[in-house]
Amino acid sequence: MRHFDLSPLYRSTVGFDRLFSMLDNAGNESNTGYPPYNIELTGDNAYRITMAVAGFAEDDLSIESKEQILVVKGDKQVEEEEEGRILHRGIAARAFERRFQLADHVEVRGASLKNGLLHIDLVREIPEAMKPRKIEIRNANEADKQIEATAA
Template sequence: MTRFDFTPYRRNTVGFDRLFELLETTGRAAQNENYPPFNIERTGENDYKVTVAVAGFKMDEIDIVAQQNLLIVTGSKQGESNDNRDFLHMGIANRNFERRFQLADHIHVTDADMADGLLIINLVREVPEALKPRKIAIGANLTPTVIEHDAAPKKKGPQAV
């Protein structure tokens, strides 16, 4: 019997657990699925924060694209070459990346900021009023509905003299 550990798949989701969709997209995962490292945290009932370690990248080298149910963070180094430098040890990753996050329905990116080598993306769940649960009162409409009308004019009969 084969056992599956779904923990790596759950960590890329924000706001829900879409196990089957993640299993379908597993084959399309990038080879460097652990780069760059990231955190996902819940900061409120409907608020989330994704923090991506992007040391060595400048703001103009990072792109954030939010599509329906998908957040894509891309880092592209521009024109820097290490060919003329003689490294004794090169332990700091300096490569392009693309990190994809599956988002639940109604999760929207509010803003993003970058400080101290960390990219911080704030998300919020905004469920439309029509989809929010509402309480229905029982027996709230017990009074009968009356249709208003004008009184019928009285018929004129024989007049007494």
């Protein structure tokens, strides 16, 4: 992939720092595909990330949300098998770190681990001040009458 030098744009723009840093980091991510995950739309403003983390316990996983980045880490402590030797290890138990860029006003509501699947529930809550609102259109003649009545 080609690398683009965005430094000239930093000098001539204001307020786009986050956008440029996202573009810079897009090429730097090592996307190993582990662990696999799904992103689902569960409602109008509700989302769910489901990650396949077979073999990991709740204590082996950590979820952190900071500055619109959701970081899911897994670090399994490998225990020695007492009863027998493992002849083939097909269930991955390697450490991982998966990052998700969250949109504005998206908050993590909770997480659960069930049957080897980690479910992270997200909700987008737009503040009232940013929601669209309807502006009433008044008749110009009525507005003039109200102005004349207050002036008299």
